[in-house]
Amino acid sequence: MLLFNSKKGKKEQGKLTIPEGLWIKCISCNEIIYKKELERNLDVCPKCNYHFRISAQRRAGIIFDEGSFKRLFEDIFPEDILSFSDTKKYKDRLKEDSEKTGLVESVISGEGLIDNIRVACSIFDFNFMGGSMGRVAGEKVAKTFEYATMERMPVIIFASSGGARMQEGIFSLMQMAETVAMISEYKKISLPYISVLSDPTMGGVSASFASLGDIIIAEPKALIGFAGPRVIEKTIHQNLPEGFQRSEFLLEHGMIDMIVERKDIKNTLRDLLSILINE
Amino acid sequence: MAFQYLDFEKPIIELEQRIEELKTFNLSNVANVGDEIKNLELKRNRLVKDIFEKINNWEITQLSRHPLRPYTMDYIELITDDFIELHGDRGFMDDKSIIGGFCFLKDGETGKRQKVLIIGHQKGRNTKDKMCRNFGMPHPEGYRKAQRLFKLADRYKIPIVSLVDTPGAYPGIGAEERGQAEAIATTIDVLLNVSVPVVSIIIGEGGSGGALALAAGNRVLMMEYSTYSVISPEGCASILYKDTSKTEEAANSLKITARDLFGLKVIDEIISEPLGGAHKNKAEAASNLKNSIIGNLEDLARKDGESLRTDRINKFRNF
Ligand SMILES: [Zn+2]
Numbered sequence: 088m089l090l091f092n093s094k095k096g097k098k099e100q101g102k103l104t105i106p107e108g109l110w111i112k113c114i115s116c117n118e119i120i121y122k123k124e125l126e127r128n129l130d131v132c133p134k135c136n137y138h139f140r141i142s143a144q145r146r147a148g149i150i151f152d153e154g155s156f157k158r159l160f161e162d163i164f165p166e167d168i169l170s171f172s173d174t175k176k177y178k179d180r181l182k183e184d185s186e187k188t189g190l191v192e193s194v195i196s197g198e199g200l201i202d203n204i205r206v207a208c209s210i211f212d213f214n215f216m217g218g219s220m221g222r223v224a225g226e227k228v229a230k231t232f233e234y235a236t237m238e239r240m241p242v243i244i245f246a247s248s249g250g251a252r253m254q255e256g257i258f259s260l261m262q263m264a265e266t267v268a269m270i271s272e273y274k275k276i277s278l279p280y281i282s283v284l285s286d287p288t289m290g291g292v293s294a295s296f297a298s299l300g301d302i303i304i305a306e307p308k309a310l311i312g313f314a315g316p317r318v319i320e321k322t323i324h325q326n327l328p329e330g331f332q333r334s335e336f337l338l339e340h341g342m343i344d345m346i347v348e349r350k351d352i353k354n355t356l357r358d359l360l361s362i363l364i365n366e
Numbered sequence: 367m368a369f370q371y372l373d374f375e376k377p378i379i380e381l382e383q384r385i386e387e388l389k390t391f392n393l394s395n396v397a398n399v400g401d402e403i404k405n406l407e408l409k410r411n412r413l414v415k416d417i418f419e420k421i422n423n424w425e426i427t428q429l430s431r432h433p434l435r436p437y438t439m440d441y442i443e444l445i446t447d448d449f450i451e452l453h454g455d456r457g458f459m460d461d462k463s464i465i466g467g468f469c470f471l472k473d474g475e476t477g478k479r480q481k482v483l484i485i486g487h488q489k490g491r492n493t494k495d496k497m498c499r500n501f502g503m504p505h506p507e508g509y510r511k512a513q514r515l516f517k518l519a520d521r522y523k524i525p526i527v528s529l530v531d532t533p534g535a536y537p538g539i540g541a542e543e544r545g546q547a548e549a550i551a552t553t554i555d556v557l558l559n560v561s562v563p564v565v566s567i568i569i570g571e572g573g574s575g576g577a578l579a580l581a582a583g584n585r586v587l588m589m590e591y592s593t594y595s596v597i598s599p600e601g602c603a604s605i606l607y608k609d610t611s612k613t614e615e616a617a618n619s620l621k622i623t624a625r626d627l628f629g630l631k632v633i634d635e636i637i638s639e640p641l642g643g644a645h646k647n648k649a650e651a652a653s654n655l656k657n658s659i660i661g662n663l664e665d666l667a668r669k670d671g672e673s674l675r676t677d678r679i680n681k682f683r684n685f
Contacts, residue, residue, distance in 0.1 A: 277522050301518055302452065341454030341461075341507055358450060362468045362481055365523050 113137055115308070129349045138306045138349055140286060142188065143195045143212035146245055150208075150353055151199035158197040160230045165192055165223045169256050177254040184215045193217075193248065194224040196231045198240065202357040204364070207235035210245040211292075218248035220292055221255040225262025228296055232269040235278070241360055242273065242280045246297040249315075250290020263295035270299050279363040281356065284334070284343070285309050302359060303343040304352070305334035311342075370433040374417060374425055378642065381410040414642045423626070424617040427599055429591040430570050431533075434645035436652065437502075438465060438486030438529045441569065444652035445472055445659070446484060454511060458544065461508030463488055463500045463532070464580075466515045468524065471660060480663060483519035485512055485580065486529030486569070502571070503536035506549035509579055513549075513556045520560040523671075525663055528557075528566045528580040533598065535576030553579040558678050561671025565662045567637065567655065568592040568624075569644075584678050585662045586632070588624035589655070590639040594632070595622035632685075635662075 111122050115137035125132070129149060130139040141149075147156045171177040185191055193215040198207050209231045211218040220228075228244065235242045251259040273280060282300025284293075286309035294313055297303075305311060312332035320327055330336050337343045347355045371379045385406050392399040421429075429435070442449050442465075449469035453460045466485030473479065487504065490496030519526050535546055557564060557580070566583030572594030581594075588594060597605070599617035604610050621627065624636045637658045644651035666674065 274521070279522065298456075301521075338453060339460060341457055341459045341511070343454060344452040355450075358448060359468075362448065362450065362470070363518075363522050363524075365481065 156199035219252035221252035248292040266296040464508035509549035531570035534573035563666035
């Protein structure tokens with residue numbers, strides 16, 4: 088169900104394609120942007136407002152009060168249960184992406200403060216195997232909800248994922264049920280779960296925890312859906328309309344509560360939490 | 367937008383225009399012009415009082431639909447802080463004829479910041495806006511959005527305030543295909559069964575089932591010049607009297623005004639409007655509304671979740 092194989096992904100997915108240097112090309116409007124300026128602008132194109140895919144660490148830095156983010160559940164590591172191999176061994180892919188990103192999985196979990204409000208959180212990193220959800224990623228999301236239920240904290244999940252991880256087969260599929268199971272337990276307590284969707288949120292991730300937020304927020308123009316656009320086009324033999332499966336399309340179709348720019352996301356989360364947490 | 371008034375408001379408007387003219391001429395504060403202005407203002411106030419003392423049900427019906435009457439969003443702006451609007455039914459579309467979100471009611475006398483879910487029908491002001499809001503007539507998705515938000519408020523233990531202002535649920539093909547009747551029925555069911563206080567206020571038009579879906583509260587209040595009815599006077603005239611010229615007569619027989627319904631014990635309270643109607647002084651109308659909401663929520667806060675629920679069930683059981 089992973090809808091972007093990483094080879095094609097590399098060609099299309101912005102940051103990964105750009106050679107190291109001082110300048111970077113926006114994949115949405117082709118503007119050449121000074122890298123430092125892009126960074127200052129929270130990795131949002133100053134010309135067309137395209138929200139670049141950012142690393143999980145960077146997102147934690149944007150969201151949480153300085154120095155307040157503590158990682159949790161770091162003692163579980165992905166395994167190659169199926170001894171899976173396509174054009175490359177799964178083991179090798181894990182190793183490569185680990186070296187590339189400094190992560191051991193596509194998700195980091197933990198807790199932190201947003202304007203002094205304590206929250207539990209998981210953040211997906213698209214740079215690690217397309218943010219795909221295997222056993223460990225699913226486990227980390229599930230544990231985030233379990234931990235929040237125990238500690239009585241709100242939950243925020245930042246999704247950015249092509250979907251379930253094919254290399255772990257049926258175990259990846261089962262993560263959809265596992266994460267949903269933990270959310271339904273969590274929802275017995277009176278605290279909010281806020282789901283934040285960034286480009287892209289697809290397949291087994293959008294069809295499980297990501298769509299179950301009490302409040303669902305999306306970054307502008309993010310691709311969000313179940314089936315990937317190429318799969319749909321091949322199936323129906325038609326070109327898809329402009330803006331199909333983008334955040335603005337989802338808002339119009341009732342699937343999300345709001346679209347929030349990266350620069351406003353922390354304040355929006357704070358405002359929501361301070362109203363919805365009822366002490 | 368300058369000349370939007372009802373027939374019976376015409377003499378008032380004419381006096382007001384003369385007062386305005388004199389005021390703009392009298393920049394240098396000539397004393398006898400000032401006196402003339404005062405005279406006219408007294409005359410205007412007497413006239414308004416006369417007209418509104420004798421106001422009939424058909425005129426009230428027109429007032430409830432007045433093009434300048436405050437709508438849900440106007441009240442939200444005037445009585446709440448930090449309103450965060452939430453969108454969508456998570457299924458088909460975001461219905462803009464029902465809006466809702468969490469917020470704080472502006473401080474009451476106690477100084478306590480009261481959290482509420484506020485949700486209501488929304489009409490449009492200009493042509494484009496009216497289309498966008500579908501004239502305040504929801505599709506099933508509007509009701510399903512309401513259900514979703516009611517359930518959230520219930521889980522977070524945040525009281526619900528619903529503002530009713532609709533000619534009715536939208537009669538259309540898509541609406542029927544997607545289960546308009548089911549959507550309204552389930553919304554009533556969800557609202558009746560939450561464990562938090564629910565205060566419902568008819569602020570303008572309370573058109574039939576499309577209105578009731580948001581009005582199954584522990585307390586049901588009406589703004590002084592709002593209406594609440596099983597059918598519009600026009601609809602009643604054409605169906606029962608088989609004569610649309612009987613609309614005024616139908617309005618009077620149907621008992622649809624706040625005073626009528628308070629007398630019939632269908633509603634719990636009438637919220638008074640400023641002289642000449644809510645549109646004449648939106649701030650005053652909003653302040654009356656807010657005080658009434660706060661008062662009712664304070665009463666209801668003394669009850670636990672289960673008694674709030676059973677009270678609601680019993681309230682509607684007894685019709
Ligand atoms: Zn750009």
